[in-house]
Amino acid sequence: MPTYSALTTLPGEDAARALADVMERMTPEPTGVGVFEIEDGSGLWEVGGYFLEAPDMVMLEVLVTAFGARPFAVSEIPEIDWVAKVRRELSPVDAGRFYVYGSHDVDAGAAAKAAGRVALQIEATVAFGTGHHGTTLGCLLAYDALLTAGKRFARVADIGCGTAVLAMAAAATLPDALVIASDIDRVAVDVAEANVAINGLRGRVECLEAAGFQHPRLAEAGPFDLVFANILKGPLIELAPDMSRQVALGGVVILSGLLVVQAEAVIAAYQAAGFRLQSRNDLGEWSALVLERV
Template sequence: MTTFTALTTLDGKAPAEALGAAMEGLDPAPTGVGVFEMEDGSGLWEVGGYFDAAPDEVALALLAAAHGARPFAVSQLPEVDWVAHVKRELAPVEAGRFFVHGSHDADKLPEGRVGLLIEAAMAFGTGHHGTTLGCLRAFDRLLGAGIAPRNVADIGCGTAVLAMAAARCLPDAQIIASDIDPVAIEVAEANLAANAMAGAVTCVTAAGFEADPLARRAPFDLVFANILKGPLIDLAPAVADHTAPGGHVILSGLLTHQAEEVGAAYARCGFNPVASDEIVDWTTLVLTKSG
């Protein structure tokens, strides 16, 4: 089936969300609309739609003008079996003791490694991105230093690969994973089942810590937050409120030039730096709470 995309950028979350909502009324209607903050530090937001038929470019031009967006770029995507493509392209990832792989590479698990199965169709959060890889490496180093958290939260969990890593290595710990996107929670639960870990992690749909299960389990002695600069800074006071004194946080989703600003926001909330790891353009921070 032929797929068309229409993409544009504009300044500000609210205008971007308004444009995304307006796209739903197009004829032909998009099969899906996405609104995302760009990760290049520009402050721009990307709005995109997918269509089964060629979109009305005049209507798109009018929407862009009405919402102060750049003109839409319309493209026709080639017909590709993306799952098969991802299976070919996504080799297993090794991060310290962790080995993240698809089912097609299950037979390649090295002896003594902690295997984490993420299917190719659920490619976001497989460990290939520098942010997830950085978090896994940081967690591996904490474990190697003899730190064994007993109460762990994975905020913005995506595929829940970080929560699963914790569950594999900390069998006596309580682990909870949250994401603002209910689809991500469905993916997380599917991944847990695929890894024979159903029930090992509590999964909840929530923005940040805004869910009763998170409040009841706090304070945590390890918090993963692999999201973006803006939400990480906004979450700093809540992370401080929900982290035990002496507890650790592993933060990522940061371009390297953003790390200092995020670190400063957490320092103001009582966190001290432990480590910083750069992978290509991305940085992972490890901090500990004072007290």
């Protein structure tokens, strides 16, 4: 069955969310509507709807006029076997001592373990956070560099953990550490718990549903001496004051999920919150930052 997307952009978050609300009530009804900031400094927001039937083009034109949006780009989305596609395109990833692979590459994972690598299996049905994305790779490389420099950590949090690959990397290399992985999305928490079990780390990584540090267990477990946050520029900046309260003096944060052009703004926010930049690694269009609480 074909599906359809209808995408537009317009200035301002309030207008974008108001447009999305109206789109939710269209006939035929969309299966979902998303609102996203285009983080290029333009002030534009993208609004997209997904439909099981061709959307009402007349209604879309009315919405363009009413909200001052650009004309909708309407596309038919071809049917794709995403699991097969991911398995074809995601090869194992090397990140220092870490080797991240999917269930379709178990032989390669076994060989990596036999060679003394820290091999982590992530189900190929979930692409984001597998280590193939530049942001996750950057975090793994930054963490590997800290370990190589002799750094060790006793209390670790992975905020916005996704598949929990970063939390598992910490648990696998810090056998005595307390490691907590949290995500605002319940589905992500379920995926994290499944991956923890697959990798034999049950009991070593606690998985929680939480927005930022807003969970009693995180408050109880802190202050942390290592925090991963591979999310987005906006939430990273919003988290800076909480990071200052939740990270111990001398503790380290590894931040990513941000574009190279966004790195300076995130660095400035964390410097204002009491952190000092230790290193920055730009991988293509993505940046990973390591900062110390001072």
